[in-house]
Every structure is written in C-alpha cells, then in structure tokens.
Amino acid sequence: MCTTCGCGTSQPHSHEHGHTHEHGHSHEHTHAGQQGRRLSLEQDILSENNRYAAANRAYWRALGVFALNLVSSPGSGKTSVLVRTIEALRGEVPLAVIEGDQQTDNDAQRIHAAGAPAIQINTGKGCHLDAHAVGHAAQDLNLSSGGLLLIENVGNLVCPAAFDLGEAHKVAVLSVTEGEDKPVKYPDMFAAADVLLLNKIDLLPYVDFDVARALAYARRVNPGIRVFQISARNGEGLTAWFDWLRDGCEQARREMPQPPGR
Amino acid sequence: MHEMTLAESIRDLIDAQAAKEGFRRVHTVELEIGQLAAVDVPALRFALNIALRGSVAGDAELAITEPSGQAMCVQCSTPVELAQRGDPCPACGSYELTVVSGGQMRVSGLVVY
Numbered sequence: 001m002c003t004t005c006g007c008g009t010s011q012p013h014s015h016e017h018g019h020t021h022e023h024g025h026s027h028e029h030t031h032a033g034q035q036g037r038r039l040s041l042e043q044d045i046l047s048e049n050n051r052y053a054a055a056n057r058a059y060w061r062a063l064g065v066f067a068l069n070l071v072s073s074p075g076s077g078k079t080s081v082l083v084r085t086i087e088a089l090r091g092e093v094p095l096a097v098i099e100g101d102q103q104t105d106n107d108a109q110r111i112h113a114a115g116a117p118a119i120q121i122n123t124g125k126g127c128h129l130d131a132h133a134v135g136h137a138a139q140d141l142n143l144s145s146g147g148l149l150l151i152e153n154v155g156n157l158v159c160p161a162a163f164d165l166g167e168a169h170k171v172a173v174l175s176v177t178e179g180e181d182k183p184v185k186y187p188d189m190f191a192a193a194d195v196l197l198l199n200k201i202d203l204l205p206y207v208d209f210d211v212a213r214a215l216a217y218a219r220r221v222n223p224g225i226r227v228f229q230i231s232a233r234n235g236e237g238l239t240a241w242f243d244w245l246r247d248g249c250e251q252a253r254r255e256m257p258q259p260p261g262r
Numbered sequence: 263m264h265e266m267t268l269a270e271s272i273r274d275l276i277d278a279q280a281a282k283e284g285f286r287r288v289h290t291v292e293l294e295i296g297q298l299a300a301v302d303v304p305a306l307r308f309a310l311n312i313a314l315r316g317s318v319a320g321d322a323e324l325a326i327t328e329p330s331g332q333a334m335c336v337q338c339s340t341p342v343e344l345a346q347r348g349d350p351c352p353a354c355g356s357y358e359l360t361v362v363s364g365g366q367m368r369v370s371g372l373v374v375y
Binding site for chain 1: 264275293299300346347357358359366367368370372
C-alpha cells in the first residue's frame, strides 16, 4: 500500500470511499503497483565484511600464515593465553597479534612485553572487530611468511560470532569461573567456533564448575568442537594447545602457493 | 548490539543499488533474517529507523521475514525445525544436529520508484 495517501495498490484505484481529491494534494508520487518496480537482490547484509574477510584469507594463505580469531566474554583469560603462547613459540614461529578492545592499549603492551609485535584496534563503541579494520592492521604488522597471527577479539560472546575476519578458526575461550551453561546461553558463538579452550582449570578445586557438564553443553551446540583444558596460570594442558598450533602453522606453510617455475 | 552495524550495511547496500539502478525512493525494503542469525529484529527495526533517515529509503516500509532454522539429525537422519541452537532433535532427542539454514541475513529485494 502507498505510504503517502494510504491507497491500496492491488486493486484499481477507485474513490468509492467518498474521499474526493479536493485537498490540493497532487498525485505526483507514483504508486508501487503502477510505476514502482521490485528489484530482487538476495544480497547478504554482511557481504561487504565477507568480501574483506575473503581478501584477508587469500592474503594470509599466500603468505602461509595461520590466523586464529580468539573470542570470549571479558575476563576469560584470552590475553594471558596469548602471552603464554608467545613465550613458548617465539623463536620457533614468527608471531604477530592484533588486539581488539573498546579502549586502551593495555593488552598490546602486554603482548609487546611478551616479545611479539602487536597492533591495538580500539573499536570505540563498537562491540566486535570487522574484517576491514583487521585487514589494515595485518598490513601494518608486515606479517612474516609462515607465521602465526593471533587476533584477540573484543570481549563479547554475541556480536563477534557474525563477523568473519578471514581466520582459519574461531577459538572460544571459556573459564571455569564462569557458568558452565555459557555454551547454551550463548550458542551462536560456540557454534561458530571450532576450538574451545577451557581455561583456569587450576581453580577447579575452588569453584562449583562441572567440566563434564560444560563440555556436554558445548557439544550440544557444536558436536565437533575440539577442546583443550588449560591453565594459562600454571601451564597445565598447554603442551597440547601448542602442538595443535604448530600443526596448524605447518599445514599453512604446506598449503602456501609456490611461486611459478618451482 | 551489532544491529546498528547491520543497519548501516543495509543502508550502504541500498545506496549502492540506487546509484546503479537510478531509483530515487524506496517503497519497501524486504529483509530475510533467519531465526538462528543472532539478530534481535525489534532492535534492527529501531536501528534502521535511524540509519535510513535522510536516505532514499528514509520512509520505506520494512518487510522482514524470519525463517526458522532447519537442521538434519545425524542420529536419525530426520530433517527437523530448530527454534534455537542447542535444542535436541524432536524425533530422537539427540543433540547431534547439522544446521542447514536459519543463519541467513539478506536483503531479499527492494520495491522502488
């Protein structure tokens, strides 16, 4: 129906309702049923983001870079996991980090101190990183071929799920000081992730957190999710995580397109 | 929370179409937001009211459909409707479901003049 005068467009425009056009309202507007036309788009609302994500993925693939997008609620220990990872793998694999937070460069400073180049993206009021901002940050980092790129997303279990950054995997971090039902409370994020790091397991004796139940919840929303139980504080379980990262880097290097003629 | 970002993306997409197709006003914006897309539709409507203001779609109607999630049960091979992720198969109770659709966020069409 026409929003200007309220007439229907599906039937002939008869003025049987006793309303005459004496109110000086000229019919310059067109009626959708008469001159309007329908454009069929079927276009993804995030198509712009997805285009940037595809460009990032192609760039990282060409460089043989293994890129991960770490997502969680605030305070799960993402930055501590990154610091531990950098301390273990620096000297072995080229490392770089993109930090996303609404404000401050505290996290980038922690990463620098641990020995890896880092760029902080402040999203201001934004609740997630997008592929465009991440692409620029990755360019500025001058990534080394065959390296590991760790992207720490804004602490938020909702919005980052929808935004592909071009990563190989989303890695969700859940800590045992949170509720064990988080995977079913925020199912989209745990469905979007391929890997779950259950962090702070050193605190299990002090909290009422049922690991089996938490993992059962995670598998309800994502039956194939790969789980590492870790403590970034005392190092427990980290060896398996580091080995998985080494395998990922190795695979990214193997899949790197060779220059022609070799 | 990201509904404003989506609203701005929708406006950009409409602006790009207006430049390409040469229309000056949008009568209806047709959106398809799957029920598994993690989008709050009332919040999206509110954000679109702000984001579309002053654009070619400034007074457009929003026609939003919300198709339900569809999944395939791995255990009993039944196609099932899924109201939200984490729900069991209504036929056999298994949680091993492969989501087939319901996560889409699309501008399906525009009625323009």
